[in-house]
Amino acid sequence: MSVGAATIEREGLSRLVSARAFGWLGVTLGVLAFWLVLPPVTARSPVVPLVMGGLGVLAGAWALREGAGRRLGGGAIAIAAIGILLGLLATRSSVEALDSVFVWSALIAATLRAATPLTFAALGGIFSERSGVVNIGLEGMLLMGAFFGFLGADKLGTWWAGALCGIVAGGSLALVHAFVSIHLRADQIVSGTAVNFLALGITGYFFIEVYTDQGTPGDVDFTPTVSIPWIEDLGFVGPAIGNMNLLIWVAILFVVLAHVVLFHTSVGLRLRSVGEHPKAADTVGISVYAVRYAAVVVSGALAGLGGVYLSNGITHSFNENLSAGRGFIALAAVIFGRWRPFGAFAACLLFGFTEALALRLPSAYGEDQAWTTLFRALPYVVTLIVVAGVVGRSIPPAAVGRPYTKQ
């Protein structure tokens, strides 16, 4: 940019700001269309979601016309439309049912539970991508962590030994991905897909080998819950976070830690430099390969820990393909969160919330209603919409996906 860039920027911005504001207004209205019909407000008239959502669609369309970008404008329209749909559904359901689903404290607890494996994997994804390596293999690393975390806890007797196994398993798979995509300069997406299959094969093999047809036992040392006495008894907060699993706290701690490491340490600066401009890093003496190896292995270890929590903390069992696409949802969270730990965490909370909702919603309509199966697709639908772009275009690290050739 040349000297007068600032003036150019100002002219363009004033128009864009109002358009973007309208876009976000549309998003907000769309969310309100759903929120207003839920407890505690529980508006019962279908007019409420229709009007709010309708206004949301209009605001989105306006934003689109004013050049806020297809993502924000279109995203606002999509969210408003979904707000109307969900809002109408809710008004047709009984108040009791709604009250039973939208116990907010329980919903928050469930959201945090569901968000935790995603958060670990997403943090892993951030480290890997910030160093310039796309990690489609998060899914497989999550799965490895889930199985070997469970196996370790079962055979070694303690949850933390299991957790260690899970971390090592995730990290080892990441090492394969790292070797193939860094040293052998393979296409990172092909290599990531390959390690996903590898994880399916390996965990499937050992699962049958060890647990045959009996399934996993129930008397394993699962990850412990942390009860905080003075929070536990608080009215709303108590049920929500007073009795959380240890690994949820670890996940939150790691989010903060990841932020500090990435943006306030020399390690983080070097890592980001490798992902933005590996040759520049190389010319000041940073080993691009070493940084990338470390980042990818750490990413696998983190995803592995997420898997440990998934099997040992949530399901208390293991099944083939337990990860069920969570690695990919985490990847979407990385993009949505613009490659930043707090942003990705927020995205994981959103996806966790939809998963929590998906699990609880069927009860509002009676478990015998076949169509409530469709609610289970909700996390995937929401991820799809988010990837299609509620937010403006996010710009990835400049060198992501490009193998680096040392001269």
Next chain:
Amino acid sequence: MTSGPTVHQPGAAPEPDAGPDTAAARLARWHRAGGVVAPVMTALLAFLVGGLVVLATGSNPIEVYRGIWNGTGFEWFYRVGSHEVGLPFSDARVWFPWDPASRAAENLQQTLLITSTLILTGLAVAFAFRCGLFNIGGQGQYFVGAYVAIWIGSSFEGTNSFVHITFAIVAAALAGAAYAGIAGILKATVGAHEVITTIMLNWIAIYAGLYLFGQGGPLQNKEQVFSPTSNPVVEGAKLPVFWGDPFLQGLHAGLFIALGALVAFWVIISRTTLGYEVRAVGFNPDAARYGGISVARNYFLAMAIAGVFAGLAGAIDMLGWRFSIGFSDIQSSTIGFIGIAVALLGRNTALGVGLAALVFGALVNGTATRNIPPDVFDIPEQAGNLSLTIQALVLLFIGADILILWLWSKSGQRIGVGRRSPV
């Protein structure tokens, strides 16, 4: 992401002189350099390492591979000798280069059955790949095609058979195209990465199927309530079986649909302007745009055509030998995912996909539980996981083109750079 938007950064753009390096371009270089030898070595290497895995888990890899080989039915080709030919009113034995009514024949039919489907799911990946898109959504597109084929195939009883089958197949193909087209449109308009969108679409297709054919679902077979499944395909909508016993999963006419698709793939890619555009976009979207080609349109079309192939795969499976789709089928099917390995091993070319589909069809059938004798693997289900591992290894080694090229150059061959590219 690999093809994410880049920002113009005056004076400071990283590596401004490097040409664009799409996955399709890298792969093309690999093909030129290695010829047919590279994929063959890839496959051999994968089987070798797979054997080491078997060895590590305490089984004898040679026994295992022999068991798998026997399950493929390929021995049918070399069982020269005197066989019963099943002439009516006689027990005549005739010298024949193969055994027309043996276990091997049945196995070969099964292998070719799976091969047909794999050709189509492989083409679904390959076609998108030629346009620079990595379609991991073949599984979901396969499901959508299967659902539509089942729905049409189990309805309209008494319709003329040809009309019924054609209608079901065309509708399934279009459904697959529409479903894959979602990912194509998202890529074309907002640049949403197709790997994430197609994976999400896979899961959405799975839950849609669990709803449609699950307990109380609108398409559930009402007579078979306890293990939820779809209504069966009516007789008139079943694809004719031309080899083997129609009641014991003989080889159906879907094989010809798959072979036809191979030819169509080749024709579109190398002999039409659409194929030219798709390849240009796949190799270098910037140059294509500069040349006046609409990149967005090609992203959409490539995904939609990929969806046609996957939808066809679903249709021939349902109308050819499965005839119904159940809750557990939906949860356990991986045929769409194997298509990824088929396409990449087959170098995204028509001939290659055909051969790779045969390799993987044989592998899948050879590792099916009924084909693995219990004395080879203590738990026969393990063979399936071995096949999964070999797929993964194939993908890894394909990704690791440098490794293959290195081995190739070690074997004393020169890497020819100036080899002809197909016009």
Next chain:
Amino acid sequence: MPDADLVLELRGITKQFPGVLANDHVDFELRRGEVHALLGENGAGKSTLMSILYGLYHPDEGEIRIDGQPVSIGSPREAIDRGIGMVHQHFMLIPVMTVAENIVLAEEPTTAGILLDFATARRRVEDIALQFNFAIDPDARIESISVGQQQRVEILKALYRRADILILDEPTAVLTPQEAGELFGILKGLQREGMSIIFISHKLNEVLEIADRITVLRRGKRIETLPAAGATEQSLASLMVGRDVLLRVDKAPPTPGEELLEVEDLHVLDERELPAVRGVSLRVRAGEIVGIAGVDGNGQTELIEALTGLRPAQSGRFSVAGRDLTRAGTHEILGAGVGHIPEDRQRRGLVLEFSLAENLALHDFDRAPNSRLGWLRPGRLIERAKTVLKAFDVRGGGPQTPARALSGGNQQKVVVAREVEGDPRLLIAAQPTRGLDVGAIEFVHRRLVEERDEGRAVLLVSLELDEVLSLSDRILVMYEGEIVGEYGPDVTEEELGVAMLGGTKEEVAA
């Protein structure tokens, strides 16, 4: 007898790449406190030699001595440790990070051994900047400062690492003459502080201006080392190329005809949706070459992209031969008689994996006789390619050779051939000679003049001032998205340089 003042000696450096002998027993020496220019055309082996010195390549043969001691430099890290700093031609800066972050990278000050100490980093950068009299804001992001300032950041990076040997690889390629003047001032200052400087260039005048001694490389060999005093542009040019060269393109006066390109108050946004082209109006007539000069990033790229349909125009209009094409797509614009030599042939101009026949058909593969009703006719493509490749003397491959296998010059010939073959009325050439050797540059220049003489309108955009000056019949200067001046072909580089920095605009405003 060894010269005590030698800080650096390269002896018999040889480096072989597949198919190219990049350095053939090259000797080079650097005295303490001198500016030693390394002169040669593109591909002469200058960058390779310096990359070996900086540890990026390993020589096949030869010896490096620093302060008389033989050393081996295996990586940039070792080069830095031995006091060598390098300012690369393509800056090794991370656009999204700040000046201070870029400078301290890999040698960051920390608190408690872990946390980045931004305050100290900032202070150290300010200290060094002050010491060497640079003006720089340590908190500015690289992407928001000018190219000239970015280059200073590169120099500061070397100084921060206590370099006493500084290599500058084609440092003026991205600068205006004024900025180059400022750079020379800085280099003189560094020289006074005892810094030894290697200055790589292919521009004769600046080498004569800045250097104490000059080493000329040609085709990987050292031709001669001579003192700058007494050398002339002509003598250096013949050493560099090996024969007498025309420094200016020979051409007849233009005979302009009808207006073929009319641009009226065009506004275009860049990637970040900020205005890049702000109200450009211009005309190009048949039979003339109109050159656009300007520093990179002043809207030239966006202007060309808008004119070729690759980027939508926000407002305004343009027409080619009277036909309004403001809202037309690329396909329609190319069909309306526009040829476009893009600024980056590898990114845009060619599909490197395609054969030459396929590349030549990039604009007309979907028209008869190359295809019919959607069916491609590969035989026709090959037939056509045979004739075209012969006519344009493309070497290194036939119709079915992939474009990747060709040299840069031959690749550019293919692009030029395709754009000219379509018989366009308007030819847009963006940096048509970037990265080419002298022979190929001559070819492209001659061809552009021929096209002009055949009655085409030619719009030339180049960052190379001498190229604009030697080819254009009229010169427009672009600054911050606007045309700030129009000049005849007899304008001086200095006048253009002032305009390129917005000089005339200020005067008009005042």
